[in-house]
Amino acid sequence: VNVQYLTIADFSKPSNEERLFIIDMQLMQVVVKSLVAHGKNSGLKVANNFSNQLSSFQSSLGFYVTGEIYKGKHGASLELNGVEKGINDQAKERAIVIHGADYVSNKYVQQQGYIGRSLGCPAVPNNKVRDIIDAIQGASCMFVYAPNKNYLVQSALLN
Numbered sequence: 001v002n003v004q005y006l007t008i009a010d011f012s013k014p015s016n017e018e019r020l021f022i023i024d025m026q027l028m029q030v031v032v033k034s035l036v037a038h039g040k041n042s043g044l045k046v047a048n049n050f051s052n053q054l055s056s057f058q059s060s061l062g063f064y065v066t067g068e069i070y071k072g073k074h075g076a077s078l079e080l081n082g083v084e085k086g087i088n089d090q091a092k093e094r095a096i097v098i099h100g101a102d103y104v105s106n107k108y109v110q111q112q113g114y115i116g117r118s119l120g121c122p123a124v125p126n127n128k129v130r131d132i133i134d135a136i137q138g139a140s141c142m143f144v145y146a147p148n149k150n151y152l153v154q155s156a157l158l159n
Helices: 106-112 130-136 150-153
Strands: 005-010 022-023 028-036 062-072 076-084 097-101 143-147
Touching: 005 130, 022 130, 028 062, 062 097, 076 130, 097 130
Parallel strands: 005 143
Antiparallel strands: 005 022, 022 028, 062 076, 062 143, 076 097
16 A cells, blocks of 8 residues: 555646645655646536546546556556545546546646546646656555535545
């Protein structure tokens, strides 16, 4: 188990801001800040809609444990295992993973005011994906947050 790092994707922030934070729990400091995509049906610049359903193309909130690294259509990717029943436990079936994407870049922010969106994955910039995966692989905790009333009421881990 990788207890050195805690990863937070803060979807209360708009996608044109760095909102993925990797915290070194031993040093008690943020060691990585990055842009991160949300699902295309979650919202344009800000993620407001969330789902655990197949083909929803929305992000899922809650706690995840990082799984295996594999090479997929986006290159190196890191599986995410949702641990909240009914909230994000379909992550594996939905192929929700951390992967690099060219649409997660400052270039997109400059062109349109926000980054591109994924099919539900927390996609990160191609030039940071390897460092992010290397740091948080091995069963580390990731928390995808938004100030969503349904999640805040339904999460058994928060209540």
